[in-house]
Amino acid sequence: MIWFFGFVSACFAHWWLVQMFPESAAPHLPLMMTIAFSIVRGPVSGQCMGFFTGLFVDTLSVRLFGGQALVLSALGYLSGQFRKKIDFNSALAQALAIFTASLAYAAAMEALSLIFMNQTLSGALTYFIGKPLTNALAGPAVFALLDKAAASRRRRLLPRAQ
Amino acid sequence: MNVERRVEKVLFVVFTAVSLLFLSLPTARSLQVFKLFLAYCFDPGPQLSAKAAEVLKATPSNYLRLMTVDQTNRELRLDATAHRLKLQQADALLEENRALRHVLGLREQGLWKFKIAGVLERDASDWFGSLVVDLGQEAAISLNAPVLGEQDGEIGVVGRILELGPKTARVLLIDDQLSSIAVMVGDSRREGLLTGQGRRLLRVDFLDPEAAIAVGDRVLTSPTSAVFAPGNLVGAVRRVLPVDPYLPYQSVEVAAAMDINNLKQVLIIEGK
Secondary structure, three states, X not given: OHHHHHHHHHHHHHHHHHHHOOOOOOOXXXXXXXXXXXXXXXXXXXXXXXXXXXXXXXXXXXXXXXXXXXXXXXXXXXXXXXXOOOXXXXXXXXXXXXXXXXXXXXHHHHHHHHHHHOOOOOOHHHHHHHHXXXXXXXXXXXXXXXXXXXXXXHHHHOOOOO | OOHHHHHHHHHHHHHHHHHHHHHHOOOHHHHHHHHHHHHHHHOHHHHHHHHHHHHHHXXXXXXXXXXXXXXXXXXXXXXXXXXXXXXXHHHHHHHHHHHHHHHHOOOOOOOOEEEEEEEEXXXXXXXXXXXXXXXXXXXXXXXXXXXXXXXXXXXXXXXXXXXXXXXXXXXXXOOOOOOEEEEEEOOOOEEEEEEEOOOOOEEEEEXXXXXXXXXXXXXXXXXXXXXOOOOOEEEEEEEEOOOOOOOOOEEEEEEEOOOHHHOOEEEEEEXX
């Protein structure tokens, strides 16, 4: 349920952010959701989120179809591998995780673009500096929301004390 | 290797394979169809939000306008109450007048009846001469019926009906050179003949040369007018012309009370 709600809100909010903000100022919500889900709920959840939101973003852009899905699902898998090795409870760690993932995302998209389209991405500065910074700033909020949603779900599922 | 780790590895392989497949396939056409479908689903959102933003932006000015309308409404209600009182007084006076006329054996004067007509068109070649209104023979409008206008709370003479059509009528304006009306000027109520000068200028001739007439004196229709009821406002004296020693009368220039260019509606009086 949380996953589905996260997926729908990520798609919807991404659409709005793209419409309302300039590209460098709009955080990449699918990427942040992928990392957050992967770290909070595990790599399976993160990968699914990355793949499906990636497909959604692919359909909205004129670039490679499947590129975002590939990169986001891979990021979901990789960040899931670190969830038990690094403590992601602090906002700084979450911001750093998002920042690193954003850089990796930019590098991977650049590589895919070179391989499949034989050209580099336009606005590389935005992808390598602007986006990672905005993502890192907004990232902890996504983690907090997800934590809150998970906590309230746990409270609902726990048997009530008699 | 536990189940969860196996699932995540399988998913990774499947997602990667599917993504690579998408990347390799020529999906342009089907993708375009899907994109159009998505745009169809999502596009009303931004449009609605833009409309909502416009409505929100216009809220302060709309509120101000509403308050102004409310204020005007209150003033108009008070005005209407005052007018109702005046109307009651007028009715009482009318009744008294009728009784006195009866005692004195004078002929009774009927009340005005009027119809409101909209100004339809104006002829560019005869701008200050005539205009066409949207009532005609079918509305029982008669030739030479007086036509009055209303501006800034005052009712003044506009002209008279010159030609009749089934649904329209041409009004000869007082500015026209063919128009002449018997008028009285100032408090002394000296009579003269007002004629149009073909532009926004009127002239009253045949005034008593001894009469003291000053700029700003009101010019009203005279009881001797064949068309207009007495006391209708025509205008105000704009300039007193020097008396010509060879003429037995003096003349004045008059500024019309009604701005013909701003008339949207006129009152056509039925009977004098």
